[in-house]
Each structure stands twice: as C-alpha cells, then as structure tokens.
Amino acid sequence: MLPSTRRALLQRVAVGQRDGRAPSLVGAVVRDGSLVWCGSRSMIEGHAPDADTQYRIGSLTKSFVAVLVMRLRDEGLIDLADPLSRHLPETTAPSRPGSAADLGGTGLDADGLRAAGRLTVAQLLSHTSGIASETPGPWWERTPGDLRPELADVLGADPVKHPAGRRYHYSNPGFALLGALVERLRGTHWYEALRAEVLEPLGMSRTTLLPQAPAAGGFAVHPWADVMRPEAVQDTGLMAPAGQLWSTAGDLARWAAFLTDGRAGVLGEATLEEMRRPAAPPEDPGGGYGLGLQLGQYGKRRLSGHTGSMPGFLATLWVSPQERVGAIVLANATSGPQVGTIAADLLAITADAEPVLPPAWRPADSLPxxxxxxxxxxxxxxxxxxxxxxxxxxxxxxxxxxxxxxxxxxxxxxxxxxxxxxxxxxxxxxxxxxxxxxxxxxxxxxxxxxxxxxxxxxxxxxxxxxxxxxx
Missing domain, CATH: 2.40.128 (Lipocalin)
Incomplete structure (x- = not known):
C-alpha cells in the first residue's frame, strides 16, 4: 500500500481508539483476498495488540453458523423453506400437562418450542421469524449457559413476538435454533462441524470457542469517568451460536476474503452472493439483512458482513465484493468505539485512495x-x-x-x-x-x-x- 494510505488508516484507528476510549483497538484491511494492512492502538504505550491477538467477536459468530446452514442446503440435506420441526422433532412436542418435563421446562415452554417448530430455516437466517430478540431472563450474555440446558429454556413460554415473515426482528435465540439444527444433522457439536468443514480449510486456526492466548481481556469503561473494570467471560452454552466465538484480525482477514470470493469445498461464490441479497428490510434506514449477513449502506457503497458485541468486546467486519476490499475492527470495550463506522471508514480510505484495477478486457476465443x-x-x-x-x-x-x-x-x-x-x-x-x-x-x-x-x-x-x- 502507499505510505499515505497506511498513514490515513493508522490515523483513523488512533482517533477511533481515543474518541471511543477503548483499552485497545485493532484495524485491518483485506484487498484481493490478502491482509494488506493491520494497525492498532492501546492505552499502554508500546504495547499494542497485533493481528494474532484474539478478541471476542460476538454476533459475527452468526455469519459462521449461517455458512454451516448454507452448506447443508447446498448438499441437499435441507431446504431453506423447511420448517424447523422437519429436522428437530422436539419442536413438535405436545403441550399436555407434564409432557415437557424432558424438555427442561414447563408445559408452556413446550408450547414455545412447538411455535418455533413452525418457522422456516430461511426465516431464522434472515431474522424474519418473529422470535424474541433475547432469551427469557436472566441476561444470557452475562450468565453461564448451564442456566439454559435445553432449547425450551432459550425460548420460554411465548417466544414468537411477530407474525413469521412479516417484518425484520433481530433474534439471538433464532441462531441458537440454527446451531441445534447443524448439530442434529452433522451429529456433532456445531463448533466441531465449523472447525472441520470451514475453519481448517480456510486456515483459521485462531478462531475458537473459548479464548486462547494471546487474547485481549474485556473491559467496561465508565461512560462519564476515565476508569474501567474487567468484564467476566461466560460460556453461553446453547446460545453460543449467537455470539460465542473468539478470533483475530488475521483470521478474520481470511474470513473477509472468503465472504468475497467463496472457496471450493467450503461454499461457492454463487451461494455467498445469495446470502448477500436483501432478505429483510432493516429496522432503520441504510442497511438490511441477507441470509446470516448484515448489509450496510455507506454513501453509495454497499457493504456486507456483520457487527458483534459481547460484554467487554466490540467487533465489525465489512466487505465490498465489487471493490474486492474488506475491513475489520476489534475492540475490548463493552461500549464506546464506533467499530462499525471505523471499519467502513478503513474500507473507504483504501478503496478511494487505491481503487481496484479492473481485469483487462479480453475477447472470447470464439462464440457460436x-x-x-x-x-x-x-x-x-x-x-x-x-x-x-x-x-x-x-x-x-x-x-x-x-x-x-x-x-x-x-x-x-x-x-x-x-x-x-x-x-x-x-x-x-x-x-x-x-x-x-x-x-x-x-x-x-x-x-x-x-x-x-x-x-x-x-x-x-x-x-x-x-x-x-x-x-
């Protein structure tokens, strides 16, 4: 990259870390399938994280689970129009008194599970299922997953808040259901399926279910005072497909390259293009949602990827497939840095300063x-x-x-x-x-x-x- 581009990228990361009051912030840029720049700033002079430092990536996890689901579809094991009950028989459980004992909940919980069984795979992927945004209490991101040992416990008695297919309503429990779908059809834990089918082929050895050193600690920064406290890390159990993964800027650069071009044996470019098409309008103007991928509008630029947050961490990955550029931002603060905007800025700085060279026009050898x-x-x-x-x-x-x-x-x-x-x-x-x-x-x-x-x-x-x- 040009020195002027590198300087502009580092300046944006530095301003983002300072204004967001983040203990640390890492930014990275991917171009033509490769990591071409990574820069960071930290509260400790001379001790900034690098492209191999893990951060929790929150709902960016959903893009990984969505790829697993689309692999099942491409293999012919599911159809996106299938109701969940076709593959998870427990979502057809009767609601007679006492019949839900083996579901870890009450008869009402069984009603909630059965209501979820009528929803389609596509509705769950695109957040148009109408399922509640969050689990019944307690706050799932901050409590151990063993408090919710069964699917009925992540849904509760009345999980459906809107008619299915009628509106976009972001749902974390919806991706818990998709994780259970993957486990049922693969016969193994969803992360093990992810590791074998996706992470290893893409060379993403630093994307894990639990943190592995070197990993950043997560912090809550006081909104009105320059003090901070560490955030606890919880294993969220059945809710893990909604936001459990840890990763690095280096690994996410490989993920950005994959989301741009696909990879033979993992997922083809045509399927990724399908995932990027709007399947649901946004709650607010300027975005939208595809099949497991968030869509963003940044000026005239259309972006796809995902944002993420968990206590102590924020993350964003955006790609512009047409320009073959992607950007990643990771921070270890519960709130503060505007990682979505920073990532979009890093992408725009690169694409505007060093626009992609189109392939040379070449004629066909012959046409009938x-x-x-x-x-x-x-x-x-x-x-x-x-x-x-x-x-x-x-x-x-x-x-x-x-x-x-x-x-x-x-x-x-x-x-x-x-x-x-x-x-x-x-x-x-x-x-x-x-x-x-x-x-x-x-x-x-x-x-x-x-x-x-x-x-x-x-x-x-x-x-x-x-x-x-x-x-």
Missing part, C-alpha cells in the same frame, strides 16, 4: 453463431433495448436510453436448447428464451412471457393482441 445472432437492438413494444453477448456466454439486456429494467443473465443448459436465467433486479430468476420459426430463423425473445422483437411491435412476431403494422 446462434449466440452472436442474439446481439444487438431489441424492442419491448416501442422501448429500445440492447442485448450484449459476453465472453463467458452470458448476456446483458438494458434500455438504450433513459431508465428501465436491466439485468444480466447466465446460461442454463437444460437439454432442450439454451436458455438464460436472470441474475438481478426485476428479471432475477426469470428465463430468457430465443424463439425460432420453423425454418430456424430467429423470431423473437421470450422473457417471462414478454415478447422482444427486432422491430417495434414487429407484425411478423406473435405479439399478443396482434399489431397491424406502421404503414
């Missing part, structure tokens, strides 16, 4: 004539569109002037002739199909039943309702 025949102007009624054919065999369709529905399409080989599937916007998931006349000549394009013709309302094409021509 029937594909090249599709290129050029088309008309949707009287609206002019251009269809472009790309070197990888994909297509893009967009209006020649003004605004309108534009989309990219990827090829689908279905055994009966090529069609193309929309990747974004209005036409996402819709099929674009060239229609030919009996003599093999190209008649028109069918896009979700819309007819695109070579001339405006071409009378030779089967435009519904007919068209008499322009003469």
């Amino acid at each position: 004539p029937e594909l090249l025949e599709l290129a050029g102007p088309w008309y949707w009624g009287t609206n002019a569109y251009a269809l472009r054919v790309h070197a990888d065999g994909g297509l893009s369709l967009g209006p020649l002037t003004g605004s309108g529905r534009a989309a990219r399409f990827h090829v689908e080989h279905n055994g009966t002739g090529d069609t193309w599937i929309g990747r974004e916007g209005y036409y996402a998931g819709e099929r674009l199909r060239p229609v030919r006349r009996p003599d093999g000549s190209l008649s028109h394009l069918d896009l979700g039943s819309f007819v695109f013709t070579r001339e405006p309302y071409d009378p030779a094409a089967p435009v519904p309702g007919g068209f008499p021509g322009w003469s």
Whole structure:
C-alpha cells in the first residue's frame, strides 16, 4: 500500500481508539483476498495488540453458523423453506400437562418450542421469524449457559413476538435454533462441524470457542469517568451460536476474503452472493439483512458482513465484493468505539485512495453463431433495448436510453436448447428464451412471457393482441 494510505488508516484507528476510549483497538484491511494492512492502538504505550491477538467477536459468530446452514442446503440435506420441526422433532412436542418435563421446562415452554417448530430455516437466517430478540431472563450474555440446558429454556413460554415473515426482528435465540439444527444433522457439536468443514480449510486456526492466548481481556469503561473494570467471560452454552466465538484480525482477514470470493469445498461464490441479497428490510434506514449477513449502506457503497458485541468486546467486519476490499475492527470495550463506522471508514480510505484495477478486457476465443445472432437492438413494444453477448456466454439486456429494467443473465443448459436465467433486479430468476420459426430463423425473445422483437411491435412476431403494422 502507499505510505499515505497506511498513514490515513493508522490515523483513523488512533482517533477511533481515543474518541471511543477503548483499552485497545485493532484495524485491518483485506484487498484481493490478502491482509494488506493491520494497525492498532492501546492505552499502554508500546504495547499494542497485533493481528494474532484474539478478541471476542460476538454476533459475527452468526455469519459462521449461517455458512454451516448454507452448506447443508447446498448438499441437499435441507431446504431453506423447511420448517424447523422437519429436522428437530422436539419442536413438535405436545403441550399436555407434564409432557415437557424432558424438555427442561414447563408445559408452556413446550408450547414455545412447538411455535418455533413452525418457522422456516430461511426465516431464522434472515431474522424474519418473529422470535424474541433475547432469551427469557436472566441476561444470557452475562450468565453461564448451564442456566439454559435445553432449547425450551432459550425460548420460554411465548417466544414468537411477530407474525413469521412479516417484518425484520433481530433474534439471538433464532441462531441458537440454527446451531441445534447443524448439530442434529452433522451429529456433532456445531463448533466441531465449523472447525472441520470451514475453519481448517480456510486456515483459521485462531478462531475458537473459548479464548486462547494471546487474547485481549474485556473491559467496561465508565461512560462519564476515565476508569474501567474487567468484564467476566461466560460460556453461553446453547446460545453460543449467537455470539460465542473468539478470533483475530488475521483470521478474520481470511474470513473477509472468503465472504468475497467463496472457496471450493467450503461454499461457492454463487451461494455467498445469495446470502448477500436483501432478505429483510432493516429496522432503520441504510442497511438490511441477507441470509446470516448484515448489509450496510455507506454513501453509495454497499457493504456486507456483520457487527458483534459481547460484554467487554466490540467487533465489525465489512466487505465490498465489487471493490474486492474488506475491513475489520476489534475492540475490548463493552461500549464506546464506533467499530462499525471505523471499519467502513478503513474500507473507504483504501478503496478511494487505491481503487481496484479492473481485469483487462479480453475477447472470447470464439462464440457460436446462434449466440452472436442474439446481439444487438431489441424492442419491448416501442422501448429500445440492447442485448450484449459476453465472453463467458452470458448476456446483458438494458434500455438504450433513459431508465428501465436491466439485468444480466447466465446460461442454463437444460437439454432442450439454451436458455438464460436472470441474475438481478426485476428479471432475477426469470428465463430468457430465443424463439425460432420453423425454418430456424430467429423470431423473437421470450422473457417471462414478454415478447422482444427486432422491430417495434414487429407484425411478423406473435405479439399478443396482434399489431397491424406502421404503414
């Protein structure tokens, strides 16, 4: 990186640590899949943490659990539309008096567990299940997990606060349920599945369930006085999938690279792109939530990743896949430093000062004539569109002037002739199909039943309702 960029990054970390009154703060930047900068500030002169110092990452844990769930989906073991009860039979438990004794709760708790069983995997991943934000008391982040030995104990008698699928309502117990889902289908503790299936392949040896030295201690800093006290560390048990993990800037740099490009054998880029799509609107403007990933809007920049907090710790990881840049910020304070904003600033400083160089344009070695025949102007009624054919065999369709529905399409080989599937916007998931006349000549394009013709309302094409021509 340029010295001026490094200086600007370190200055932002220093200001963030000072203004946030954090005992320590680490920032890191990832570009093109590699850690390219890491800097830190500490209250102790000459004793700043480095990229190998562990911090608790709180709800960033949810992004790891979500990847495990999406792996199950990609393997065909679950469908995102499955109700939880299909895989966790205990969520269909009857609520007769005394029937919930083996669930570690009351009959009412069994009702709560059964209500959760009707929720889908996708609703839990996207926080649209309507489940309560937190467990019944006591405060789960600050108490031992053995106070909640059964799933019924993390839900309570009345866990569903909103109709499922109707609104975004962040839920920590929802991810406890997803962790239980992973354990049931993998036959092992969710962290062991994570370690074997994700962490080891990505080289993330410093991401653990409990802290391993060197690790930062967590502190509560008095909001109105410059004093602080250590925070206790609790093992949260069944609630661990909501926020238990510890990690380092170095390991999270690998995670940021993975969330940008995917990794063969772990999770593909297409699935990660699916996770980044908005599945739920935000509670406040400027964000949103995908499938286990938070979405952020920072100026014109769209970010994805996750924030996290636990007593004594704050964390944020943001990536901008289009710019191939990511940023991580870790702090050991219960509150104070605005880690989400600092991480977005680190990403913006890098991307603006040293914008990514796009890959060189290269032509295709060859393209089949029937594909090249599709290129050029088309008309949707009287609206002019251009269809472009790309070197990888994909297509893009967009209006020649003004605004309108534009989309990219990827090829689908279905055994009966090529069609193309929309990747974004209005036409996402819709099929674009060239229609030919009996003599093999190209008649028109069918896009979700819309007819695109070579001339405006071409009378030779089967435009519904007919068209008499322009003469």
